[in-house]
Amino acid sequence: MGFSNKLADYIGKSIEKTQYIAIDPIVKCNYVQKGKNFIFGRGDDDSAPSDLLYIGKILETASGSSFLGADAWLDTRFPHVLYITGTRGSGKSMDLGILIEGLSQLDQSSPVQQDITPVTTFLIDTQSQFWTLRYEPKGSDCKKQLEELKAWNLQPNALADAKIFVPRDSTKFIGDELPLTLRPRDVLHEEWCGLLGQEVYSPQGHLLAEVLEKLATTDFSLDDMIRNLREGRLSASVAESSRNVLLYRLADYARTGIFDPSGLKVEELLIPGRCNIFMLRDLRDEDKALVTAILARQLFTIMGRHHQQRRVSSFFGTSASESRIPSRVWLLVDEAHVVCPSSGDSPAREALVEYVKRGRDAGLSLVLATQQPSAVDDRVLSQVNLSFSHRLTFQSDINAAVARIPTKTLSGLRFSGTKISDFGDILRLVEAGQCFIGDHATSRTILVQMRPRITTHAGQSPL
Ligand SMILES: Nc1ncnc2c1ncn2[C@@H]1O[C@H](COP(=O)(O)OP(=O)(O)O)[C@@H](O)[C@H]1O
Numbered sequence: 001m002g003f004s005n006k007l008a009d010y011i012g013k014s015i016e017k018t019q020y021i022a023i024d025p026i027v028k029c030n031y032v033q034k035g036k037n038f039i040f041g042r043g044d045d046d047s048a049p050s051d052l053l054y055i056g057k058i059l060e061t062a063s064g065s066s067f068l069g070a071d072a073w074l075d076t077r078f079p080h081v082l083y084i085t086g087t088r089g090s091g092k093s094m095d096l097g098i099l100i101e102g103l104s105q106l107d108q109s110s111p112v113q114q115d116i117t118p119v120t121t122f123l124i125d126t127q128s129q130f131w132t133l134r135y136e137p138k139g140s141d142c143k144k145q146l147e148e149l150k151a152w153n154l155q156p157n158a159l160a161d162a163k164i165f166v167p168r169d170s171t172k173f174i175g176d177e178l179p180l181t182l183r184p185r186d187v188l189h190e191e192w193c194g195l196l197g198q199e200v201y202s203p204q205g206h207l208l209a210e211v212l213e214k215l216a217t218t219d220f221s222l223d224d225m226i227r228n229l230r231e232g233r234l235s236a237s238v239a240e241s242s243r244n245v246l247l248y249r250l251a252d253y254a255r256t257g258i259f260d261p262s263g264l265k266v267e268e269l270l271i272p273g274r275c276n277i278f279m280l281r282d283l284r285d286e287d288k289a290l291v292t293a294i295l296a297r298q299l300f301t302i303m304g305r306h307h308q309q310r311r312v313s314s315f316f317g318t319s320a321s322e323s324r325i326p327s328r329v330w331l332l333v334d335e336a337h338v339v340c341p342s343s344g345d346s347p348a349r350e351a352l353v354e355y356v357k358r359g360r361d362a363g364l365s366l367v368l369a370t371q372q373p374s375a376v377d378d379r380v381l382s383q384v385n386l387s388f389s390h391r392l393t394f395q396s397d398i399n400a401a402v403a404r405i406p407t408k409t410l411s412g413l414r415f416s417g418t419k420i421s422d423f424g425d426i427l428r429l430v431e432a433g434q435c436f437i438g439d440h441a442t443s444r445t446i447l448v449q450m451r452p453r454i455t456t457h458a459g460q461s462p463l
């Protein structure tokens with residue numbers, strides 16, 4: 001049973017007891033008493049309960065008002081910037097899977113989607129563990145997951161349209177992986193400088209700018225860049241040794257096979273209901289970041305244009321040209337500290353900052369998951385409007401994660417009879433699959449038991 005208007009007609013598993021008793025009451029939230037539904041990510045509204053994905057159940061009780069056992073839903077109507085933090089094994093990747101299941105076209109209809117129009121999702125899968133979203137859990141390997149699904153009264157399911165992209169040299173084990181290559185023309189000058197280890201304002205940086213300018217109107221290859229550099233006609237005054245540094249580094253990139261003039265065309269992947277999984281484990285960190293940068297940039301360009309045209313047509317009362325592009329897109333990044341670090345060079349940082357800034361008007365959501373909250377770029381995090389805080393242990397990580405929770409934290413909790421008043425200590429207590437959710441609509445973070453996955457979860461052992 002999905003979102004319900006009848007009391008006691010909520011999703012399967014009943015949670016009637018809890019070890020977690022919060023001290024402070026919840027004074028404001030988006031709660032539908034009938035059917036016990038708790039909604040995150042949007043304020044109260046009277047409209048029909050639509051565009052909601054099912055994430056789990058409230059796992060705490062509080063003095064005054066208790067929501068224990070209520071079904072927890074997440075809004076998909078508005079663009080969000082969601083920050084998922086937690087130690088290794090605390091349930092972050094599970095959350096990413098839960099979100100994708102709620103946003104994508106499924107093989108069979110499922111109560112985890114409450115009146116949802118499937119959108120396009122892009123997943124930066126830095127550990128190559130999400131390909132199993134395509135498969136329904138079955139057999140002895142999935143025994144535990146199947147038991148949990150039964151307890152939650154949810155049926156096994158699978159994504160109807162998930163495409164998996166892998167770099168040329170990665171092992172292929174599914175059979176229909178698509179090659180992931182990038183077009184050199186999509187890489188900006190400052191990104192080339194970063195990738196090749198050169199200052200933007202240096203003789204080498206200048207030389208690169210000249211090469212790129214010369215090739216700008218073409219679908220050029222790395223070989224074209226190398227040829228132009230070798231010719232020596234550009235920036236003739238640049239020392240031979242400087243020129244050679246660039247040549248060696250470009251030749252090195254040519255060997256990785258990540259660039260191709262006919263590489264990734266993001267527009268073609270914007271199919272409603274489709275999940276595009278980029279399995280990047282075998283790439284170097286800077287290349288993972290580059291893939292993310294190019295993807296983010298193309299998404300905000302294409303989606304920005306799409307929504308602009310839609311607004312103009314609606315202003316003039318003309319009909320917008322037929323477009324199959326979805327109105328919403330979600331980009332999800334696992335191990336976000338790798339592609340969007342707080343220090344050092346990373347091409348993805350600028351692109352993601354721009355992505356979140358333009359996101360609201362362009363229908364773009366971003367989800368960042370990390371086990372090192374203190375190592376993710378602040379400018380991106382300043383836009384966070386939703387947080388899932390799983391177990392953390394180190395104080396510096398706790399401080400960084402708590403600083404990004406967009407509402408108040410708990411001032412105290414009674415756990416098995418003992419009172420704990422430090423939120424960091426409370427975070428140290430929660431188990432895998434449990435997290436505090438924070439948003440603007442709820443007066444403080446509230447503890448949620450995340451639901452099991454309906455598609456196969458690859459667990460801790462990525463291939
Ligand atoms: N919602 C959940 N329900 C049940 N078990 C969970 C849940 N989330 C996580 N777990 C358990 O924790 C393990 C680690 O989860 P995972 O999402 O891979 O962690 P992380 O990405 O934080 O390292 C899972 O394999 C599973 O056994």
Ligand SMILES: [Mg+2]
Binds near residue numbers: 089092093094334
């Ligand atoms: Mg993980």
